[in-house]
Amino acid sequence: xxxxxxxxxxxxxxxxxxxxxxxxxxxxxxxxxxxxxxxxxxxxxxxxxxxxxxxxxxxxxxxxxxxxxxxxxxxxxxxxxxxxxxxxxxxxxxxxxxxxxxxxxxxxxxxxxxxxxxxxxxxxxxxxxxxxxxxxxxxxxxxxxxxxxxxxxxxxxxxxxxxxxxxxxxxxxxxxxxxxxxxxxxxxxxxxxxxxxxxxxxxxxxxxxxxxxxxxxxxxxxxxxxxxxxxxxxxxxxxxxxxxxxxxxxxxxxxxxxxxxxxxxxxxxxxxxxxxxxxxxxxxxxxxxxxxxxxxxxxxxxxxxxxxxxxxxxxx
Amino acid sequence: xxxxxxxxxxxxxxxxxxxxxxxxxxxxxxxxxxxxxxxxxxxxxxxxxxxxxxxxxxxxxxxxxxxxxxxxxxxxxxxxxxxxxxxxxxxxxxxxxxxxxxxxxxxxxxxxxxxxxxxxxxxxxxxxxxxxxxxxxxxxxxxxxxxxxxxxxxxxxxxxxxxxxxxxxxxxxxxxxxxxxxxxxxxxxxxxxxxxxxxxxxxxxxxxxxxxxxxxxxxxxxxxxxxxxxxxxxxxxxxxxxxxxxxxxxxxxxxxxxxxxxxxxxxxxxxxxxxxxxxxxxxxxxxxxxxxxxxxxxxxxxx
Numbered sequence: 001x002x003x004x005x006x007x008x009x010x011x012x013x014x015x016x017x018x019x020x021x022x023x024x025x026x027x028x029x030x031x032x033x034x035x036x037x038x039x040x041x042x043x044x045x046x047x048x049x050x051x052x053x054x055x056x057x058x059x060x061x062x063x064x065x066x067x068x069x070x071x072x073x074x075x076x077x078x079x080x081x082x083x084x085x086x087x088x089x090x091x092x093x094x095x096x097x098x099x100x101x102x103x104x105x106x107x108x109x110x111x112x113x114x115x116x117x118x119x120x121x122x123x124x125x126x127x128x129x130x131x132x133x134x135x136x137x138x139x140x141x142x143x144x145x146x147x148x149x150x151x152x153x154x155x156x157x158x159x160x161x162x163x164x165x166x167x168x169x170x171x172x173x174x175x176x177x178x179x180x181x182x183x184x185x186x187x188x189x190x191x192x193x194x195x196x197x198x199x200x201x202x203x204x205x206x207x208x209x210x211x212x213x214x215x216x217x218x219x220x221x222x223x224x225x226x227x228x229x230x231x232x233x234x235x236x237x238x239x240x241x242x243x244x245x246x247x248x249x250x251x252x253x254x255x256x257x258x259x260x261x262x263x264x265x266x267x268x269x270x271x272x273x274x275x276x277x278x279x280x281x282x283x284x285x286x287x288x289x290x291x292x293x294x295x296x297x298x299x300x301x302x303x304x305x306x307x308x309x310x311x312x313x314x315x316x
Numbered sequence: 317x318x319x320x321x322x323x324x325x326x327x328x329x330x331x332x333x334x335x336x337x338x339x340x341x342x343x344x345x346x347x348x349x350x351x352x353x354x355x356x357x358x359x360x361x362x363x364x365x366x367x368x369x370x371x372x373x374x375x376x377x378x379x380x381x382x383x384x385x386x387x388x389x390x391x392x393x394x395x396x397x398x399x400x401x402x403x404x405x406x407x408x409x410x411x412x413x414x415x416x417x418x419x420x421x422x423x424x425x426x427x428x429x430x431x432x433x434x435x436x437x438x439x440x441x442x443x444x445x446x447x448x449x450x451x452x453x454x455x456x457x458x459x460x461x462x463x464x465x466x467x468x469x470x471x472x473x474x475x476x477x478x479x480x481x482x483x484x485x486x487x488x489x490x491x492x493x494x495x496x497x498x499x500x501x502x503x504x505x506x507x508x509x510x511x512x513x514x515x516x517x518x519x520x521x522x523x524x525x526x527x528x529x530x531x532x533x534x535x536x537x538x539x540x541x542x543x544x545x546x547x548x549x550x551x552x553x554x555x556x557x558x559x560x561x562x563x564x565x566x567x568x569x570x571x572x573x574x575x576x577x578x579x580x581x582x583x584x585x586x587x588x589x590x591x592x593x594x595x596x597x598x599x600x601x602x603x604x605x606x607x608x609x610x611x612x613x614x615x616x617x618x619x
Contacts, residue, residue, distance in 0.1 A: 030521070030522060031441055031522060032441070034437065034441070034522055034523060035437040035440075035441040035443055038434055038436065038437035039433075039434045039437045039438065039443065039449075041430050041433075041434070042430040042431055042433075042434040042493050042497060043434075043449075043453075045430060045486075045489060045490050045493055046453065046456050046493060046494070048490075049468070049486060049487055049489075049490030050456040050459065050464065050490055051456070052467075052471075053464055053468050053471055054459070054464070054467065056467040056470070056471065057463070057466060057467040060467070060470075067469070067470060067473075111356075115353070115356055118349050118353045118356075119353065121349060122349075122350075122353070129353065129357065131602070131605065132357055132360070132361060133356075133357065133360055134605075134608070135360070135361065135364055135598065136363070136364070137612065138547070138594075138597050138598055139364075139551075139594050139598075140550070140551035140553065140593065140594065140597070141551070142551070142553050142569040142570075142572055142573050143367075143593060143594050144363075146572065146573065146575075146576060146586055146590060147363055147366075147367050147586075147587070147590060148363065149576070150370070150581075150583050150586065150587075151363060151366060155381075156379050156381065156383075156583070158366055158383045161381060161382045162383070164381075164382055165382055190360070190363065193360070194360070195612060198608060198609055198612065199609060199613070199617065202609055202617075237617070240613070240617055241613075241617075244613055247458055250460075251458075251460040251462070253460075253461065253462045253554050254553045254554060257553075257557075257573075258573055258576075272460050272462040272463070273462075275460075275462050275463060275466075276462050279466045280558065285466065285470070288466055289466060289467070292460070292462075292463030292464075293463075295460055295463050296459060296460070299458055299459060299460060300455060302458075303454070303455050303458045304451075304455075307451050307454065307455075310617070
């Protein structure tokens with residue numbers, strides 16, 4: 001940081017500046033130093049709180065360690081993994097999770113897109129409508145879960161009360177095998193339809209107006225316009241939303257915990273709820289870790305898909 | 317959000333150009349669409365309204381069969397119960413709310429302090445394998461909490477962070493840093509790097525240029541990002557329920573969820589606690605509505 005600086009020779013007025021500017025070479029060096037100094041604290045926190053725990057889980061997944069039994073961990077290599085992958089119990093949970101993820105995300109996508117489309121066709125009150133529709137999404141899953149539990153309550157629930165005044169029978173929403181998973185899907189749909197709506201609306205309002213004008217001059221039918229202009233232009237953004245929701249739905253735990261605790265029987269036990277049971281009720285830490293690692297692998301694949309796609313979208 | 321919503325209001329003229337014969341059908345359809353939207357809005361908002369209603373009902377009205385929609389006695393007893401214990405003094409719930417404020421607040425500050433400089437560095441400098449690093453950072457945010465909590469639980473047990481606010485603060489900060497970096501990188505990208513170059517020509521160092529010229533321009537973005545981080549930490553449940561157990565440490569979500577543990581559930585109290593818990597989130601979300609899309613997609617989608 002000394003000596004005359006070529007940069008300032010063009011600006012004689014700045015020579016008198018109190019801080020002498022750094023020469024080019026050391027500037028680049030200090031840039032690198034700055035980058036390291038600014039990035040590494042954040043990365044260190046992530047390494048300590050995300051990467052290290054996962055590596056530990058990876059290690060535990062090859063052992064028979066139990067958090068309560070204590071004692072030392074013995075290597076069992078892939079026993080945990082084979083046990084999980086061949087377990088009929090786990091297959092059942094995987095199926096439940098699949099039904100839940102596909103059902104909830106599909107419902108949300110259709111509903112969310114429909115609402116966004118309806119809102120995008122309005123000229124007045126859009127801001128207010130959007131804000132109102134977004135409320136469920138901002139609530140904590142705990143609040144959502146608790147509240148729906150009350151509304152779906154067989155005895156005091158308002159849903160059954162309304163069904164009753166319509167002359168329909170009472171339904172034990174959360175305590176019957178057939179309806180529990182459906183209830184879960186409905187609640188998740190209620191909470192996350194606004195998410196899809198929000199993103200779909202962003203896509204819909206970004207469609208250039210002149211395309212519609214051109215189409216309407218050509219007397220193109222509404223359906224034709226929707227199919228050839230709206231959908232292709234909104235679809236990429238919508239897919240982002242769908243993938244994002246799929247990852248979130250796959251990770252879901254809070255709602256299951258509060259609404260049904262996996263019951264009745266195991267009818268609403270998703271993979272993440274099952275991991276919790278293995279780890280914190282069964283205390284088979286080793287098995288739970290292997291289970292967790294397998295789930296992390298699935299999430300990583302989904303996330304990669306999501307990020308790749310996102311990247312492609314940004315480059316276009 | 318409001319911006320993109322208000323910007324695109326000019327669909328009107330397009331419809332006006334449709335032939336007169338089709339215009340009536342258009343109006344009929346319009347009425348139908350408004351009706352449909354109203355029904356959907358009512359369905360979406362009913363649970364929220366029902367929650368608010370339950371929180372101000374007297375107990376006998378809460379459990380009334382059939383449910384009472386309009387004619388009930390208004391009471392604020394449930395809200396009093398949220399804050400004041402039955403024997404006087406502070407209730408467990410109010411302590412939990414305070415804990416939530418501390419945990420969410422401190423973890424947000426931590427995530428912001430760590431995340432904003434990193435976002436700036438990623439935006440301005442050529443870092444080795446930048447894209448991979450950024451992807452890695454975001455991937456950590458997608459990890460299932462139920463899985464991460466198993467090793468974190470063991471780790472915390474080793475170092476004595478189980479059932480401490482610090483433990484929760486650290487894990488929340490770790491979950492918010494990826495979000496902060498991605499969200500803030502977008503905001504930093506919007507500030508021209510030329511500002512800093514110009515400042516450096518004037519003799520400032522890179523750090524000074526960042527501090528004096530770029531950072532003030534980032535303040536609105538930082539505020540929005542911090543609000544989202546605050547909402548995430550405030551709403552978080554999984555880590556809270558597994559890593560804390562005592563009433564003095566426990567945050568609001570597990571405390572509220574704990575209200576339904578017993579044989580009888582005081583739904584009025586649950587509703588009041590939920591309203592108190594959700595209100596700040598809704599206010600905050602309203603304040604950052606412009607950035608909502610970026611916020612809820614972890615900064616990945618920007619419009």
